[in-house]
Amino acid sequence: MPHADMDLDEALAVAHLPALLAALVHVTGDAGWLKPEWAPTYVPLSQGDPGLPQEVQQEIRDKAKVALGHFRASGKVSVASPDAPTLRRMMDFVAGAPIPEQYAPFLIDELAVSGTSSKDPQFEQPQLKAAARKLKTLVIGAGMSGLLTGIRLKQAGVSFEIIESNPDVGGTWLVNTYPGCRVDNSNHMYSYSFEPNHAWPQHFSPQPELLKYFRNVAAKYDIRPHIRFETTVESLSWDEGRGVWRVSVRGKDGKSEVIEANAVVTAVGQLNKPRVPNIEGVDSFAGPAFHSQRWRHDVELAGKRVAVIGTGASAYQFVPEIAPKVAQLTVFQRTPPWGLPVPHYHEDVPEGVKWLLEHVPYYDKWYRFWLFWMSTEGFLPMVKADEGWNGPTTAVGAENLGLREMAAAALAAQVADRPDLLPNVVPTYPVGGKRAVLDNGVWLGALKRPNVSLVTDAITKITPKGVVTADGTEHEVDVLIYGTGFTASSFLSGLKVTGRDGRDLHDVWKGDARAYLGMTTPGFPNFFMIYGPNTNIVVNGSIIFFSECSVRYIVGCLRLLAETGAKAMEAKKDVHDAFNIRVDEANKGWAWGSPNVTSWYKNEFGRVSQNWPFGLIDYWRATLAPNPDDFVLTRQPEPVA
Numbered sequence: 001m002p003h004a005d006m007d008l009d010e011a012l013a014v015a016h017l018p019a020l021l022a023a024l025v026h027v028t029g030d031a032g033w034l035k036p037e038w039a040p041t042y043v044p045l046s047q048g049d050p051g052l053p054q055e056v057q058q059e060i061r062d063k064a065k066v067a068l069g070h071f072r073a074s075g076k077v078s079v080a081s082p083d084a085p086t087l088r089r090m091m092d093f094v095a096g097a098p099i100p101e102q103y104a105p106f107l108i109d110e111l112a113v114s115g116t117s118s119k120d121p122q123f124e125q126p127q128l129k130a131a132a133r134k135l136k137t138l139v140i141g142a143g144m145s146g147l148l149t150g151i152r153l154k155q156a157g158v159s160f161e162i163i164e165s166n167p168d169v170g171g172t173w174l175v176n177t178y179p180g181c182r183v184d185n186s187n188h189m190y191s192y193s194f195e196p197n198h199a200w201p202q203h204f205s206p207q208p209e210l211l212k213y214f215r216n217v218a219a220k221y222d223i224r225p226h227i228r229f230e231t232t233v234e235s236l237s238w239d240e241g242r243g244v245w246r247v248s249v250r251g252k253d254g255k256s257e258v259i260e261a262n263a264v265v266t267a268v269g270q271l272n273k274p275r276v277p278n279i280e281g282v283d284s285f286a287g288p289a290f291h292s293q294r295w296r297h298d299v300e301l302a303g304k305r306v307a308v309i310g311t312g313a314s315a316y317q318f319v320p321e322i323a324p325k326v327a328q329l330t331v332f333q334r335t336p337p338w339g340l341p342v343p344h345y346h347e348d349v350p351e352g353v354k355w356l357l358e359h360v361p362y363y364d365k366w367y368r369f370w371l372f373w374m375s376t377e378g379f380l381p382m383v384k385a386d387e388g389w390n391g392p393t394t395a396v397g398a399e400n401l402g403l404r405e406m407a408a409a410a411l412a413a414q415v416a417d418r419p420d421l422l423p424n425v426v427p428t429y430p431v432g433g434k435r436a437v438l439d440n441g442v443w444l445g446a447l448k449r450p451n452v453s454l455v456t457d458a459i460t461k462i463t464p465k466g467v468v469t470a471d472g473t474e475h476e477v478d479v480l481i482y483g484t485g486f487t488a489s490s491f492l493s494g495l496k497v498t499g500r501d502g503r504d505l506h507d508v509w510k511g512d513a514r515a516y517l518g519m520t521t522p523g524f525p526n527f528f529m530i531y532g533p534n535t536n537i538v539v540n541g542s543i544i545f546f547s548e549c550s551v552r553y554i555v556g557c558l559r560l561l562a563e564t565g566a567k568a569m570e571a572k573k574d575v576h577d578a579f580n581i582r583v584d585e586a587n588k589g590w591a592w593g594s595p596n597v598t599s600w601y602k603n604e605f606g607r608v609s610q611n612w613p614f615g616l617i618d619y620w621r622a623t624l625a626p627n628p629d630d631f632v633l634t635r636q637p638e639p640v641a
């Protein structure tokens, strides 16, 4: 972390000026910093450039320098809390456009301007605390969402245990170690809202940094003693008479044991079961073959002929890393990815920014607010389908077409010197149809290398020597790497869950997983999922936001059990079904729901089983607290004291 007396000019030179001006309102107690002539005018994909003339930017920096100098000299620690109308003005100012009124309470909560958030568990009365202690909860998984659940349950006073099959915390950030693996959401947003990290080394930090963050959080909240590592949950079954889940786990010694719990939370992630395509001869390849998530660090790639199948988010990160090392790289592409220009994708966070985040009160919150707004609700209109759209099928609406043109031009500019690549690197599906990747030029830079070839003919066969394509060519290689993604639609695969009346969850779902708010399914009392069906996002924001909302709701459900003395709660079928109808209908209104798109967001029935089709505000609102009317509550004969 940069020292406290850092040169202000150095810090101000790299400040996000709208966030700085909002912070100065707190620092000085003067809303006069929100001058209309200093208001930003962003253009899409401009990465926060406020669009102000250089002399105006310098004027802001000069005035900010004086104000921050006074603040520093005063030694003050407390700053002003603007009233609600001023906060509204500050939001509009930083966002660069008026934010709809309904968003104000949501964003104020996200900012935690008052120092508290609706996500903090509220089990304040002693009676509730006593009841909470009796509710044993079993959490499956110690990745991002499992750790979060542990932290919140601990804060609520609910006794809990976490079962983790890996030897450490971190989930996806533990198991994905392929070269170039890094977060593709801004790190200052991809972190728990209550655990900001002002020292992120990069805007999109590499995997080891993410793993370090989650390990540090686990240590800070002392969650490890609650975790059984290298232990696998084999099956769960609901004991209706006693109102408990009986969970069979197998430890690293191979012995099975049954743990009983009042509630179960699955925090098993979703993109974790590698999908190796069912191509003829897939097992016949004679050399090393592995999936991106099971990277073989023992396989030396230098000087080898390497094939990569797939061009999704994982391949997009590791191809540029391995391309300079290998003798020959053949990339097999079925569909090109949309890249959105993000020039600072691999850049370090300047020391001045770290200083501002750490030392200027509220700068971190307003910077996060800006990232949040611009990459979430502020971005959504660009992937919305216009009703009755009769424009080209390469877009779903007018704004989407505009975005397409901008993104396509950025891709075309990169291959101006290789026109042969152009037809194969600009997707024909709408932007937002699949996960877009962040483009700083390294992907197409790799594809343009003389030792790299992009093959777009369909793969027909894998042989001991390599990959055969539809044109009959056998591409001979030494190593085969699958960047072919995950079996994401198979929610909770490998987990046998037997609910009320002996119902098997996978028999109920029949491959078409559904849940109420992504978390609960009728017939499975006190069973809660995080990152369950229809809680994913394509373009708008960080999955941590969803996990925090889900955990708040789940803790709220446990609170409801404690308050009412009920032994079990399960979603009403009509509530669940009506919700899913709304979800399916709404998913048609977005680029990812377009019939012109195939992706892992859709299941084998073509249903979008992954995505939340409403705004983030809607998930935030829907998960503030459970509505008791949505549930069947089964009372205990004797209420909890």
Ligand code: NAP
Binding pocket: 181, 182, 183, 184, 185, 271, 277, 278, 279, 292, 309, 310, 311, 312, 313, 314, 315, 316, 317, 332, 333, 334, 335, 435, 459, 483, 484, 485, 486, 598, 599, 600
């Ligand atoms: P993916 O996005 O599902 O990409 C799989 C790739 O394999 C696609 O290009 C797909 O082509 C191709 N493919 C599949 N079967 C094929 C076949 N039989 N023949 C030829 N090509 C085939 O998987 P991923 O790249 O591992 O990413 C999955 C998700 O993980 C991402 O969407 C993202 O949410 C997450 N992720 C995040 C990060 C990050 O934050 N840093 C990094 C990596 C992944 P089609 O497109 O034609 O199906």
